[in-house]
Amino acid sequence: MTPRPHAVNIYCMDSRDALLQAAAEEFARSGLKGTRVREIVERSGVNERMIYHHFGSKEGLFRAVVEREFGGMGQAWRQAMAEAAELEPYEGVRLAFCTLFDLVHSRPLLVPLAMQEGLGGWGVRPPLPADALPAELRDLHERGVEAGTFRADVAFEVLYATAVMTLMGTPAMAGRFPAVLAERDMTQLRDQMVALLLDGLTGGRR
Structure with a gap:
């Protein structure tokens, strides 16, 4: 009997999600070059051909993993930026920094x-130019x-780079x-790390 179309679609969606999750764990541990397709297949329990069906190649799967991980964080980050923009500068920057820490901590594979x-070499997400940094935070x-x-x-660019490296690195290095x-x-x-950043930004005057 030929499977019903919607049943096939459900399997495809499930297999795609399973591959993305398994690949994220393998890529986070071994990188693109160090990860073998067989390891992703074994972890996901999905037929190898589905990698090529969904993503075209191992490189395409890596790109999808990175874009999903950063994309999910980016949406939450933009929402926080909109809220921070309505606050006074000190409280707005504090909210932005706390949110960044929380987002990274809730996504252990991100860092x-x-x-x-x-x-x-940042093949999927190229380096950010200065004019691509969050406008709300700059304001x-x-x-x-x-x-x-x-x-x-x-300088704002120094502040932003320092905050990102500090707040993203701390959850990853805690162990x-x-x-x-x-x-x-x-x-x-988180509160202590953000306070240290804000002390540097205010000169300890607050």
Whole structure:
């Protein structure tokens, strides 16, 4: 008996999701070049031909994994930026930084995948030019400088890069310092890290 069309579609959707999840774990651990298709197939329980059906190649699967991981985070990040833009500069920047930390912490594969993507030369997500940084956060920074809340000698680009590297790296590296970080409540850790960033931005005046 020929399978009903909708049954085939459901299987295709399930197999695609299973491949994306399994591949994310393998790529995060071994990178694009170090991951074998057989390992993804074994982890997902999906026939190998479905990789080529859905993604065309292992490289296409890697691209889909990276885009899904960053894309899901990006949507939540944009929502937070819209909320932060309505606040006073200090509170708006604090909300943005706290949200970034929370988003990364809730996606344990994000940083390993970003590291693998970086080692591969950022082929899927090219480096960001300065004019592509969040406009809402830039505006908060400018308003804070004008109001005297933020230091004028800290360029926005430096602030943004420092915050991203610090807040994305901390959840990933917590296990390296178990006595200091891994056993600490993540909300408390987040608030302390954000406070350190804001102290640097305000010169400790607040």
